[in-house]
Amino acid sequence: MRGWAQIVILAGSLLLQGAAVAQAVPASGYNQFMELLDSIQSGAVMPVADDTQVAARTSALPGGQAAQITAIARDLLGWPVVWGGASPAGGFDCSGLVQYVYRRAGIELPRTADLQFLVGRTIAPAALRPGDLVYFTTYEPGASHVGIYIGRDKFIHTSFSQGAVAIGDMNDAYFVKRYYGAKRVL
Known part of the structure; x- marks a missing residue:
C-alpha cells in the first residue's frame, strides 16, 4: 500500500x-x-517533441523489428514518466511507452499492461530475446508494469523512482520479487 x-x-x-x-x-x-x-486539465509544461522528431531519428534503423524496437526504446531513454502518458510530447507511463515503441515499429498493441500481456506467446526467462516484453506485478495484482527486454538481463521501462524512461535490471531484488512473465509479440 x-x-x-x-x-x-x-x-x-x-x-x-x-x-x-x-x-x-x-x-x-x-x-x-x-x-x-x-x-484532468493540467497546466504542466512538458518537453517539446513529437512523433516526427522521433521518426526522423529512427527511420533508417537497421533491419529487423527487434532491432528497431530496441533502438527506438533506447532513443527514448531520459524522457519523463507521466501517468497516462503515451508520447514524447506528453511523457510516458510503462504501457504507453511500449505501445508507442511498438507502433513506431509497425505493431499495434493495446494501451494497458494487463491487456498487452494477453498478446503474443509466453516466453521463459531463459529464452528472452531483445524486443520481448517483460511484465511485473507492482501496484495491483497481475501484469501492472511492462518493459522492453534489451538483452543481458536489462530492459527499458518507465522508472517512477528516476522520473524518466530508464534501463532496469531483471536481477534487481525489486524486479525479481515482482516478475510476472514475458511475452514475445514479434
Whole structure:
C-alpha cells in the first residue's frame, strides 16, 4: 500500500502542479485511474517533441523489428514518466511507452499492461530475446508494469523512482520479487 501511495503522490505532483485538485485513485483499478487522468486539465509544461522528431531519428534503423524496437526504446531513454502518458510530447507511463515503441515499429498493441500481456506467446526467462516484453506485478495484482527486454538481463521501462524512461535490471531484488512473465509479440 505504501508504494501505491507514493505513485499517487508522484503522479499528482507531476500532472497537477497545483493547477487542479488531486482526486483519490479509484479503487476499481488502472482503467478508471487512466480515465480520471484523461479528464484532468493540467497546466504542466512538458518537453517539446513529437512523433516526427522521433521518426526522423529512427527511420533508417537497421533491419529487423527487434532491432528497431530496441533502438527506438533506447532513443527514448531520459524522457519523463507521466501517468497516462503515451508520447514524447506528453511523457510516458510503462504501457504507453511500449505501445508507442511498438507502433513506431509497425505493431499495434493495446494501451494497458494487463491487456498487452494477453498478446503474443509466453516466453521463459531463459529464452528472452531483445524486443520481448517483460511484465511485473507492482501496484495491483497481475501484469501492472511492462518493459522492453534489451538483452543481458536489462530492459527499458518507465522508472517512477528516476522520473524518466530508464534501463532496469531483471536481477534487481525489486524486479525479481515482482516478475510476472514475458511475452514475445514479434
